[in-house]
Amino acid sequence: MAEHYTLNRAGEGPNYDWENDHTFVKVSSEQSGGAYTLMEDNLKATFALGLHRHDTHAETFYVLEGEIDFYVDGDWHRCGAGATLHVPPGVPHACRVAHGEPARMLMIFQPSGFDLFLAELATMTEADFADEAKMAALNAKYDIVQLGPVPVHPDDKD
Numbered sequence: 001m002a003e004h005y006t007l008n009r010a011g012e013g014p015n016y017d018w019e020n021d022h023t024f025v026k027v028s029s030e031q032s033g034g035a036y037t038l039m040e041d042n043l044k045a046t047f048a049l050g051l052h053r054h055d056t057h058a059e060t061f062y063v064l065e066g067e068i069d070f071y072v073d074g075d076w077h078r079c080g081a082g083a084t085l086h087v088p089p090g091v092p093h094a095c096r097v098a099h100g101e102p103a104r105m106l107m108i109f110q111p112s113g114f115d116l117f118l119a120e121l122a123t124m125t126e127a128d129f130a131d132e133a134k135m136a137a138l139n140a141k142y143d144i145v146q147l148g149p150v151p152v153h154p155d156d157k158d
Contacts, residue, residue: 006031013040016118020047029112036110043068043103048096051147054089058110061085061095066103070095071151094150117142 006027013024020043027038043066051071061070063083070077070085071094078098079085087093097103107114120138128134139146 014115014119016122020044023118025115025118026106028115032112034112036108037112037114039107039109039114040064041105041107043097043105045097045100045102047103048150049094050149051092051094051151053092053145053147054143055145056089056111057113057143058089059087059093060108060110061087062106062108064104064106066101067098068095068103068105069098069153071153076151076153092147096150096153113142117144 008024008026011024013026014028015022015024022042022044024040024042025037026040027036029037032038061068061079061084063079063081065081067078067080070079072085072087073091073093077085117138
């Protein structure tokens with residue numbers, strides 16, 4: 001474990017601003033001694049994350065603001081402020097903002113490493129993102145198994 005404490009106030013910590021979300025790393029892999037990564041994820045109105053799983057990592061989500069639709073192991077769950085969802089290793093999951101409105105959540109990735117994935121993504125070019133082999137290698141390095149797009153939500157049928 002780290003020998004010194006760390007403090008990140010609102011809007012502080014390494015941050016990654018993508019097209020669909022803005023993530024702040026609150027506790028890094030280094031700071032937790034490899035135990036976990038804690039992130040604040042500010043999901044923009046267009047946010048959706050396709051179906052995937054992690055074979056050796058667990059993810060825990062705590063909704064701070066707004067509503068987020070989580071697809072977990074074949075079922076949809078609408079989660080509002082105060083809801084906690086824990087996804088063990090090997091369980092397929094996806095998510096999107098509900099109602100096309102922004103939301104905010106805390107994410108714990110255990111063991112750590114997701115912050116390192118974000119740091120690598122931040123250095124990539126458009127050509128890198130278009131390179132399927134490069135993306136597959138990066139996903140494999142960080143225990144991300146892509147399974148497909150976001151499944152159809154019941155609200156979207158008809």
